[in-house]
Amino acid sequence: MRVLQIGPYPPPYGGVQVNILAIRKCLLEKGIPCYVINITRHRHSKDQDVYHPRNAFEVIKLLLRLEFDIAHLHIGGNLTPRLLGLCLFCTLLPKCKTVLTFHSGGYPSSKQGKRAHHLTLRGFIFRRLDRIIAVNREIYDMFKKFGVDERKIRLICPFALPQHNNKPLPQEISDFLNSHSPVLLTVGLLEPEYNLHLQIDSLGLLLNRHPQAGLIIIGSGSLENELQCYINSKPYSRNILLCGDVEHEVTIQ
Numbered sequence: 084m085r086v087l088q089i090g091p092y093p094p095p096y097g098g099v100q101v102n103i104l105a106i107r108k109c110l111l112e113k114g115i116p117c118y119v120i121n122i123t124r125h126r127h128s129k130d131q132d133v134y135h136p137r138n139a140f141e142v143i144k145l146l147l148r149l150e151f152d153i154a155h156l157h158i159g160g161n162l163t164p165r166l167l168g169l170c171l172f173c174t175l176l177p178k179c180k181t182v183l184t185f186h187s188g189g190y191p192s193s194k195q196g197k198r199a200h201h202l203t204l205r206g207f208i209f210r211r212l213d214r215i216i217a218v219n220r221e222i223y224d225m226f227k228k229f230g231v232d233e234r235k236i237r238l239i240c241p242f243a244l245p246q247h248n249n250k251p252l253p254q255e256i257s258d259f260l261n262s263h264s265p266v267l268l269t270v271g272l273l274e275p276e277y278n279l280h281l282q283i284d285s286l287g288l289l290l291n292r293h294p295q296a297g298l299i300i301i302g303s304g305s306l307e308n309e310l311q312c313y314i315n316s317k318p319y320s321r322n323i324l325l326c327g328d329v330e331h332e333v334t335i336q
Contacts (some may be wrong), residue, residue, distance in 0.1 A: 161193075170212065185218070270302060282300070300325045
């Protein structure tokens with residue numbers, strides 16, 4: 084079996100990127116070849132069998148050239164016409180099973196998500212997929228509205244049971260946890276879509292009731308420098324810790 088994953092590949096690190104990375108690691112450890120087509124503008128990775136096409140034409144060339152038995156698409160955020168076209172093209176490839184993991188938890192409540200119906204182009208394309216993985220119940224129910232056979236849908240929650248970790252926390256994080264309580268934690272991409280400025284502003288309101296509260300932001304992305312400047316501009320900047328460019332796993336207990 085040979086697997087091709089299509090979606091965002093780190094860096095920067097976010098939920099979808101880490102999921103793709105974990106699946107690839109698991110497959111390779113089992114001796115199963117795994118290729119990745121990164122469809123984002125970030126092209127920093129030099130990992131073997133990870134491809135960084137510059138446009139849709141190069142994506143199509145890779146899909147026609149690479150040999151794989153399963154195409155696993157990862158979609159987060161908005162469901163654009165380009166992504167729908169990519170899903171449809173993959174279902175037309177011969178001798179290939181197509182799997183979609185839909186990571187966008189907020190899409191079912193969006194204007195487009197509420198219009199889910201089997202008499203739509205989206206419904207037609209989704210029904211052609213061999214398997215769909217939903218990360219919450221709302222997404223699962225949405226695909227049912229698109230007319231997808233329940234036997235094709237799997238509900239897999241986007242979290243795992245914690246494993247025991249003997250590695251000590253980085254000193255910076257350990258010191259912060261010891262001097263702040265309660266502590267809020269956010270882990271993800273430092274990108275505009277996640278509105279991290281709102282979380283920083285919200286901490287200011289929380290401090291009125293909990294003067295020792297803290298916020299730890301872990302992740303990497305294009306807004307790292309801007310967010311650090313925004314944090315420094317706040318009178319409560321000592322209550323916020325930004326850990327950018329994190330390349331190792333951190334387990335906070």
